[in-house]
Amino acid sequence: MRAERLLNIMFLLQNRDIVTTERLADELNVSRRTILRDMDALSLAGIPVYALRGKHGGWTILESFKTNLSYLKPEEIHALIASPSDKVLKDLGINKGTIDIREKLLSSLPESDTVKTRIFWERIYIDTGTWRESREDTTYLEIVQQAVLENRKSTIVYKKLNDQESERTVEPLGLVAKSNKWYLIAKHENHFRNYRVSRIVSATILDEAFKRPTNFHLINYWEESKTDFIRRLPEYVVGVEVKSTMIPRMTFTSKFIHSIDTKQISKEGWTHVSLTFNDKQEAIEYILGFGNQIRVITPENLIEELLDSAQAVIRLYESF
Template sequence: MRADRLMTIMILLQNRGKMTARDLASELEVSVRTILRDMDALSTAGIPVVSEKGKEGGWRLLDNFRSTLSGLHIDDMKALFLFPSGKLLEDLGLNSQALDTREKLFAAIPNTYRNEAQTMWERIHIDASTWRQSEGKVRALKIVQQAVWESKKLRMHYEQANGERKERLVDPLGLVAKGSNWYLVALRNGELRNYRVSRIHYAKVEERIFDRPQDFNLAAYWEQSKADFIQNLPKYDVQVEVDPEIMQRLRFTGKFVQVIETEHQRDSQWLLATVRFHDEQEAIEFLLGFGNKLKVLSPKDLPDKIVALAKSVMDYYQSAE
């Protein structure tokens, strides 16, 4: 549409300062004659576009002109007002500026979008934390953040999953907030690695600057890394019969269990379900808690192991009396 093209011309001139008619025509995929007609239309509408001749010539907006048109659609405007969790901004040292930033943004947008933006601001709030928050300490976050901004190597003492601490020298590429946890994405010995920031017990920014990979995209890498992690998680599936009254509890008990299939049985009121765990021990401990409201069908040896755990619990408490 011509109106969209005229607005795009204004945005291009605001951002680039000066462009020839040929450059504008190439950018917008129209003819030079069409661009010249568009310039006449802008001028007639009161937009101060001027043409400068010569080798360094081109079209530009007068220096004192600033358009309130941004090229953003209403959905774009709404997205701008969906600020992330205040806790995450606070971790980055930005929380105190969030309100002021949003006020400035609100003042800068066109009047026609302000009602929609105000509605989004007042009615949507994003909280990335969990109900029972166990916040990992992020004592090293500010140092890690500095290394990321400055593209400098980072030396750190990192606690592995087994509790052992190792010294690592990495090229920090970016920070990712997953829920309320921070992860450092970094290169180590040429391989991309993810490090949980709460496990970094010591961090120091080195003076050496590293070369950031030109084709690295943090968001794309993280999505692929997350998909690979989920795909490689260990799986231990258990087929069970379930009393319908506990099905809702079974579905929402915890992050480590997943009900992947359910069906009604023809000759029973109980439901047939397949439940996925990470490993056998996790399944034994979890399923024991449902007592006689759940019956394990397979694996065949699992019921005996659940009974053995139940007996060991009974023996423990009986001996303690």
């Protein structure tokens, strides 16, 4: 623990001009006395740390004591600084430690690059979560992760969307985090499959190892899989006219909007909009939610079903 703390002190001193004893003690969760002993130890080990007296004093380190990573381009350094979300790292069992790994990276940069990179770090934040986080069951994530890293076959019981469960033996090849959801990519019966980890209700690692396919590349596979999935999604396109005042509400999310024709605005203030849904029922529920602020143009058979649904709602409330 002390060796790690001494390294962390060096990283912090290399990144900052002057750091007080109190600040170091606070960031490393130790006492001021411990920091003073650590400074003596660093000095005895030949690390050029020294104290500056006065109101704005503190600890510093000689500027020449740097590890140079100048062979990295600025954009490459920024890519390293854009660290994955804490949740993803936590799911994988990775402890970021007392000192952020980015502090260690900054300590290895020349001063000119350190300033620019710290500005990027402090002003760019990547949030991979969703607005309303849903709690995914990751009970078996640790097990499948171990199987992936050790190239060992596993038996999983998987629950499909219809709640039917089936047991299968797979060759785990990789894990992908998509927003707040984890997917296991595995080979089953000579085919690559995607399994949502939250639907795995049982997982057992087998003693039998497997040989990883030489032609498999996780990132390429996932991107191709996403493209194929989107292409196969069902589509139900509806042409509507919407009161222009409702456009901001509809465009708050682009989930259903296919296109908005602002050139076709009538005198009454209706705008033509093309909406794309997964199926007819989804279209009916969405359109009814706008009441008399939206009217269907195509397909014509949807109008009759909307009338039936609206009348069913009226009858429901009349019965009370």
